[in-house]
Amino acid sequence: MPEKNLILTLALLLICIVLFVSRKVRPDFVAIMALAAISLSGVLTFHEALEGFSEPVIMMIALMFVISEGFYRTGISCRVGEWIYAKSGHSVAGAMVWLMLSVALLGSIMSTSAIMAIFLPITLNLCHRLKVSPSKLLMPVAFAGIISGMMTLVATTPNMIMSALLENSGSKPFGFFSITPLGLTVLAMGIAYMLYIHRFLGNSKEPETSAKARKNLADYIRDYRLKERGCILRVGGKSPLVGRTLRESNLRTIHSLNVICIERKNGKRSVLLNPSPDTNIMEGDILYADISTRRERIPSICAELKVETDSLHGKNLLDKSMQMGMAEISVLPESEYIGRTLSEIRLRNEFGLNAIGLRRNGKPLNGEISNAKLKVGDLVLVVGPQNLIKRLFSEDIGFAVIGMPAELSDMASAPDKAPYAILSMGVMIALMVFNIVPNALAALIACIMMVGFKCLSLESAYKSIRLQTVILIACMMPFATALEKSGAAKLAVDALFNICGGGGPHLVLTGLFALTMFVGLFMSNIVTTILIGPLAISTAAVLGVSPTPFAMAVAMGASTAFMSPLSTSVSLMVWEPGRYGFGDFLRVGLPFSIIVMAVCVVIIPILFPF
Known part of the structure; x- marks a missing residue:
């Protein structure tokens, strides 16, 4: 029976990985099928398979979507963007530093995709004013967006997943600022690295065909x-x-x-x-x-x-801009719509929007665009009611919002409520830092405050939750239990020891970081963390050391996604506007990823001893 469960668990895991990498099936549906299969196989009881939905981290992730939406609707991020205009002056280096700092710090408490959607036109505006190519600033901004996931516990989902795994193993979970020293270190390195490397990005002058300040x-x-x-x-x-x-x-x-x-x-x-x-x-x-x-x-x-x-x-x-909305959206790597035509997607029926343009490799497609099969990186211009356009920023539909016309963007629905949004966030952070209540309860209190202060409506709060992400995590988390019960976790730990075990915990830590970084090239950082996180906890148990440094290594490795434009939606959003090639990300991202790994594997054991 143990061998049968081991084979079944590994087979199901392999099938999931293949489906995740192939992107032929939506990741959340893969997770749902995996949950059903692991229950039917007998490896887990149905009750055990559903335990993921009772995890506090699931509630916390859902609530962070609401808090992020509250920040967006009160216009706080847009005001920061206007402040950067005054600070950047006429220096490309100065603009880069302020942009990276702003994106990283704001991204530490709200959705990075929403931050990038706001800062993309701001960055293009600065490029136009400074008369430089957008390629000089867009990649540094994307790197800052990725680094923001290393700043706080709630900055990115992998951090919260690893914290939950630590708590489930009987160890102390991450605090709100546990990861911050590492994040600040990486941010400082990122700024210094980009100050040197940006001179080799793209052309030195703004091309005639580049996007001007804010596209109208x-x-x-x-x-x-x-x-x-x-x-x-x-x-x-x-x-x-x-x-x-x-x-x-x-x-x-x-x-x-x-x-x-x-x-x-x-x-x-x-x-x-x-x-x-x-x-x-x-x-x-x-x-x-x-x-x-x-x-x-x-x-x-x-x-x-x-x-x-x-x-x-x-x-x-x-003349009709207050009633009609318009947005440019990009097809994400994990989107279920890749390979399907616009007519098959049925944008009007599903989302109340109409596609009126399609660009590929920087050029518009002519003829009947509804029959063109979508590819990764395609840009689609959609129009429809403003309220439905705004939903694109908060709903996980397989597209990322690249930008909106200047006349229609930055229209905060509750700008006078910004102080209340900041107060709500401050209360949440204080409750988490001083361990007054559990983290999920602190986030819930912040959400209640935001809705109570009318920073956003209850309907907007519900709509902001990306249910696909919540389902994906809840359905895949029981695999940690399945790996443990079937003996698959021990098998993986033994394999890791055969490769790195002779070098002690430091070498194993390096191996885990590198493995997480490599797997993250082919699938989302959420799935990567769910798959490798249990391995990190089991490895620590076998070594007889604290699991915290290994959990931190996986969390940091999952966010070290600088080598490919397809690794995160953040990189994808700047790919076409910056006129980058795939090789640009590899050329700039690979050295920096190695630097981040080298520094982290030295600092992590100091901050979180074995």
Whole structure:
């Protein structure tokens, strides 16, 4: 029976790893299937398999999404960005230092992806003002975003997972600032490293085609060639479209016209409608449409439909900017949508948004973009209601928000509540630092305060929780128990000892750090931590030493993801705007990763003795 459980556990783990790496199936669904399989196999009882959902760390991770959303909605991060303008002056080095410090410190208490979405246009603005290529500053900002995960307990999920594993093993969990000395050290090294290396990144001057300060609506129309694709149709009383629904009109099927929004008179004012297939077209409606057919056909189409036409330009959309939203999103490496077309994704039905442009390798795709299969790094321009656009920042849907037009971005929904958001965060940190209540309870109190002070609504709080991430972690955590019960953990520890055991705990610590860093190249840092974390705890038990330094090594190794643009959404977000190649990340990230590992394996045993 023990051998059977060992084989089953290792087989299931291998299948999970293959599926995680292949990215053919959503990671959270892989985890759900793994939970069912480990229960049916008999390695764990169903009760044991569900224990992950009762872990306090699961609650804490969900609550941190809410706190991050509260910071975003009160506009705190945007205000910091404006402050950087004044501090950076005319120095590229000065701008880099302030940007890296701001991103790392803010990222230590809120979502790094949200921070990057805010600081991306800020960085591009600085590049334009300093007349340098965006490649000079975007990679340093991305590195700072990654380093922010090393700053506090709540900065990134792997830290909280390793803290929970420590507590479950009977050891003292990480404190809120336990990881901070390491993070500050790495941040200082990162700033010094980038001050030297940035001179070798990209061109020295801002290219003519680079993004200017903050892209506005006209810039997006130009970059995606929307003038060639977009048109406005004014529906008169004699048009056969009047009284028919969009589905009945067959505009997309017959004329290759995709209606992205409808402007309609409502008394003395006009409103924008987010159309569905069942939306009725009325006399006087103005249809904003994306057309994938040849523009020469537009006059004949208008004559047939008895409508007037106009070209799409910045003012058309700017006049409606408070009602219509627009965002540029990038396909993430782990996205389930890779290899699928936009029509298969059904953005309108699933998210209430319309795709009106697609860029690949810096160039817009022509023709019917809905039939193009998505690839990693593709940029999609979507439009829709502002509230649905804002949801993209907080929901894990397989895309990362790259930017929004300057006219629409930085629109904090509760800017006057910023002091209350800061107060809520301060209370949480104080409760954690002085161990007054458990960490998860401290986060819950902060969330209650934010909702009570109306920093965000209860509905926004629920929507901000990335359920996919929560499910993934909760379903995979029981594998630590399965590895222990089946003997797989002991087998892995023995293998690690055969390689590093002769050198004592220091060499084993180095091996664990390197292993975590290497595995993190192929899968998310969350999955990497869940798989290697139990190995670290078991290794310490066999050595008869404290598990804390080994747990810290895994947490730090999981955040040392500088070598590939595909390792984190942070790097992916700067990949295309910075015009970087894959080799740029390897060339800059590999030496720095080695430096980080070398320093950490020396400092960790000093701060957390064996």
